[in-house]
Amino acid sequence: MRISGGLQRETIVPHASVGANEPRPMEILAQRLGRGPFALVMLFVSPAGDLERLPGEAARVFDGVPVIGCTTAGEISDAGYDEGTIVALALPSRYFRVDTLTVSDLTRLDPPALAADLVRRRADMAQRHPELPHEFAMLLVDGLSQKEDELTSALAAGLGATPMLGGSAGDGARFGQTFVLDGERLARDIAVLALVRTQCPIRVFNFDHLIPTETRMVVTEADPRRRIVRQINAEPAAREYARLLGKDPQQLGPFTFAAHPVAVRMGARHHVRAIRQVAENGDLVFFSAIDEGVVLTIAEPADMVDHLGRELARLCRPERPAAILAFDCILRRLEAEQKQVSGHVSDLLRRYGVVGFSTYGEQFGPMHVNQTMTGVAIYPPGTVLAEKVP
Template sequence: MRTLGGSPTAREAIVPRASIAASDRNAVEALARQLGAGPFSLLMLFVSPQADLERLPEEARRIFGDLPIIGCTTAGEISEAGYGDDTIVALALPAEYFRVDTLTIPDLTRLDPPALASALTRTRMAMAEHYPELAHEFAILLVDGLSQKEDELTSALATGMGATPMLGGSAGDGTRFTRTFVLDGERLSQNAAVLALVRTECPVRVFNFDHLVPTERRMVVTEADPRRRVVRKINAEPAAREYARLVGIDPEQLSTFTFAAHPVAVRMGTRHHVRAIRQVMENGDLVFFSAIDEGVVLTITEPGDMLGQLNRELTRLSLPERPTAILAFDCILRRLEAEEKQSVGRVSELLRRHGVIGFSTYGEQFGPMHVNQTMTGVAIYPPGTLLPEKVP
């Protein structure tokens, strides 16, 4: 990590952000001009799969030098214009306010949880020792969204995170579900993850919310392939047919819009956490975004008022003072629901008004859990902001 000076004074300069069309041949140069001279401790890039992915790492390294860079491909971007597609969105953490260390997990099929937790603990302790004046911390985790390893990874990392809040998103590939990549500065990789540990003098709030209402309709997974996140039977019936019956539609009409409109969830304590369905296979099996196993009881939920709930939550984050930036990881199923209900424009206006930036994901990381159909993120406030212990 570089330790550099710099004196950004404008409120917007605390967390600079930029965006550019993915088709722009000089996209990285354009982003660098928008972000300004820095110096920065970390650059994040959320990249449409339509971008020139082969050139991206080399161009980023050429233009930004040895600056730590993390990022991933997306299922859609969130920029200063709200929801977008076919763009590259950048967010930079200035060295004046932030210190960052990054950890790459290059092969998720060979996770060594004890070694990973030990390395993470050492890194956290070293950062606390080197920067005791920076009182606030959080961690950002970006994961290959088709690796099917997010649950195992977040559980392994949680052991070494201590009290540091962790949040993040799973890389996307639009709605194709074919190839997803994570960027660690040197390369774009599949079956990999990158973690950024951040210490800052800026107060922060980590958040996670959804707008789903549990119903009384429940079902039991009676046959599954947990390794592949595939459910073959529900209530001892073919999975897709039984799910369709319970939500009241023709099995032939099942689509991603159906899954967004009728999510299924697992109850943990007093809260339900979505185990989102990704797709239906030709043989009637259901493929999930998150871990699933035989014997799991799933509750069918119905979407509540996404616009009203989003407005309330973002407004709460603006108390007692508006954040300088809100970094958000927003499930692709939320965007699909907005499209189905023709409310993308109104959602985008809310995101734009509150300064939200980020991307649409194949799942969200929140503490030790991999979750779906939520908006998860961190609100970053100007130095010196006094935050109440509880958000009003």
């Protein structure tokens, strides 16, 4: 039987993992997480598991506790990068209070109503729990909905200064179907937002190891609704992208996209607009919003292992977090595999106690981004944090 559990500061933020195909995985996870009581349980579920039975079993085993989650493109457990597992993380009621909101139909978003609802919920939580000074919002969304950009913008309007982070559900490397868990159902075309108040100081983070080059290109024809780019520099998109890289268009694939991402400059920082795949007609299909007239910059990755080690070490100042919950883009995992550094990355994730999953995109504030690690570091109560990460 394959089981692992969180060993450090278990009473603050317990976590555990189990093989997705084990008999009664929810019972095993509940045993490993402990008795609680819990304000929230999160499940990051391999699509290789029994998805049909999971919602009912989770509701039965964690009776009375809100349970949210999603399918993954790989998990992050105590083993580091993992696959074929269910990772669970619980927020104990002793330190946390949570209010969950489901957006049931992403194709029919009502941004004003959604923002107004969030304002009311935040005000209510602040009034009911003045003893919990720290707050954040965590979003899980259908990773193939193509609605993340619109959704995060709408949510940000109602969240105000509350920091938001999140991940887009995955389906391994298949890109077939992605699901979000909301209570007793596992569904497509939905999102769930958890509003969290806590005694624990927190840091919400977002980083990548990409360096913009001088190579730029302009999107000259696109289908923004479907996130498709048809032409770059007035040439067929895939062919022009390959030409700029000095590659054969027939060789383009996920490893190429991970090694040579394209980014958009916003303010002082570049944000990746990751390519998902090449369509049969030579169009480029993206993971996030794209439009005509956008200037894309080709980026090159720095050393992933060195960069990840530095960033995780910074999160441990002045004190090691009780937990680090991370949403890590599938393209980072693919790059690590291609460069044969997955073991080194896993060692770092394990050493620093990172748990979470590999995503089809990340949410950070009002933005849907790609090829980043985005998450929240949760510190023991009483930890004094600098305003900026040292």
